Amino acid sequence: MGAVTPDDPRDHDDPEDRPDVRPNDRPNDRPNDRPGEGPDDRAAGTDIARQVRVVLVDDHPIWRSGVRADLGELFHVVGEASDADEAVEVITRTKPDLVVCDLHMPNGGGIKVARTCGEQTRIVMLTVSEAERDLLDAVAAGAVGYLVKSTPPDELRTALWRAANGEPVFSPALAALVLGEFRRMSKSATGANPLTEREREVLQYVARGHTYREIGEELFISTKTVENHVRNILGKLHLNRKQELIRYALDHGIE
DSSP states (O other): OOOOOTTOGGGGSSGGGSTTSOGGGOTTOOSOOSTTOOGGGSOTTOOGGGSEEEEEEOSOHHHHHHHHHHHOTTEEEEEEESSHHHHHHHHHHHOOSEEEEOSSOGGGHHHHHHHHHTTTSEEEEEESOOOHHHHHHHHHHTOSEEEETTSOHHHHHHHHHHHHTTOOEEOHHHHHHHHHHHHHHHHSOSOOOOOOHHHHHHHHHHHTTOOHHHHHHHHTOOHHHHHHHHHHHHHHHHHHHHHHHHHHHHHTTOO
16 A cells, blocks of 8 residues: 555545644554554654654664664654663653563563563564574563564564554564474473464464465455464463463472
C-alpha cells in the first residue's frame, strides 16, 4: 500500500484521522491505528502524537546513537539508559510505548529490565546473543521480542513498529530455538502445556521467515489470529520457564 499524503481523501475515512480531532482528544491512540500498515506505509508528515515513544537501553552510548539514527521519524526517543537500574527509573518516569534493550548490561541486564517493567510497557531485546538460553530467559522474563543487532535498519524499524502495536517479534532464525524448546518440553514430564497442532504450524512458518500476513494466507486464517497464536506460544513458554526456575530452586534448597 502506498503512502497516504495529508491531502489524500482516504485520510478522512477514519474519524480519528479528521483534522478537527486534536492529538490530545485521543487518550487511547495507538502508534498504528490502521491494521497491517507498517512504518513505510505512513505519510512523511507524521506528527509527534503518532510517533512510537521509545526508551533505548544499552551500556554503549555509540550503539544507542546508531539505533536512534536508524529508527527514523516514526519513533521518538524519550529516554536513554546505560544499565538496568537506570533503565527502570527512566521507564517508570517516561512511560514509553516501547523499550529497546540490550541483554547483557551492568546491574542485572535486560532480564532485570524485562522482569521489572514487562507489565508496564513492551520490551524488545536487541542483542548480539543468539544463544538459546538467552532467548528463552528473555521471553520468560517478559520480553515481547528478541532481535539480533545485525538486523538491517529497515527490518529493525518494521519489527519494532510491529512490537509497539502488540505483535511479538523475534528474528526468524531464533524461532527455530523456540520450536526446539517445545519439542524438548513435549519429551519431558514437566506438566507444561504442549503446543496445539495449529500453534506448531504457525511457529514452523515463523521459523522459515514468513511474515504474519503470509502465514495467515497460507493457513487461511487472519493476521490477527496468527498474532494470537504466537502470543499463546510465548505465554506457554513463559510459564514453562518459570516452572523450571521454581523447580530448580526447590531441588537445590534455594528459597
